[in-house]
Amino acid sequence: MVSFLLGAVVLxxxxxxxxxxxxxxxxxxGEMATVGTVEAIGNEMFTTYLLPFEVTAILxxxxxxxxxxxxxxxxxxxxx
Amino acid sequence: xxxxxxxxxxxxxxxxxxxLGVLTRKNAIVILMxxxxxxxxxNLTLVSFSAHLGxxxxxxxxxxxxCVAAAEAAVGLAIIxxxxxxxxxxxxxxxxxxxx
Numbered sequence: 001m002v003s004f005l006l007g008a009v010v011l012x013x014x015x016x017x018x019x020x021x022x023x024x025x026x027x028x029x030g031e032m033a034t035v036g037t038v039e040a041i042g043n044e045m046f047t048t049y050l051l052p053f054e055v056t057a058i059l060x061x062x063x064x065x066x067x068x069x070x071x072x073x074x075x076x077x078x079x080x
Numbered sequence: 081x082x083x084x085x086x087x088x089x090x091x092x093x094x095x096x097x098x099x100l101g102v103l104t105r106k107n108a109i110v111i112l113m114x115x116x117x118x119x120x121x122x123n124l125t126l127v128s129f130s131a132h133l134g135x136x137x138x139x140x141x142x143x144x145x146x147c148v149a150a151a152e153a154a155v156g157l158a159i160i161x162x163x164x165x166x167x168x169x170x171x172x173x174x175x176x177x178x179x180x
Contacts, residue, residue, distance in 0.1 A: 040136050041143075044137070052144060059147060060150065063152075063154050063155055066155055066158070068158070070158035070162050071161040
């Protein structure tokens with residue numbers, strides 16, 4: 001019961017805050033719509049920087065394989 | 081819009097906290113976290129300059145810095161695990177095998 005009341009209070013506070021601050025965001029200008037969006041970054045990354053992007057994939061794979069190799073539990077040596 | 085100087089000041093403060101953490105802390109994991117904090121403060125500076133100048137290349141550079149930071153964190157944590165298995169400690173004052 002107490003948790004339900006607390007949840008209702010928190011939800012009302014959230015709704016009040018979002019409702020009171022919804023008009024304060026800056027209007028989207030033309031420059032903001034073209035610079036810094038996912039579309040602009042993706043256009044640049046997958047055309048000009050395509051080769052470095054693929055190299056980062058290889059780098060991350062090598063890093064994960066190396067980390068697992070370093071951190072894995074040592075296999076007990078079988079006496080031969 | 082928040083002015084550019086605030087972002088730069090926040091980046092400088094975060095970088096200073098990272099440098100102090102690397103130089104003063106004894107725990108190896110905390111030192112790794114401080115190094116990541118320095119990398120991310122530089123990322124914040126790059127992104128703020130990129131947004132201020134209207135150039136996308138800074139954010140792409142931030143992407144590559146994040147990739148290298150992720151690889152560095154993975155390998156660093158693996159090395160810390162290995163050191164802990166050998167020494168039963170991650171205190172860098174007790175790990176002086178390579179000290180000259």
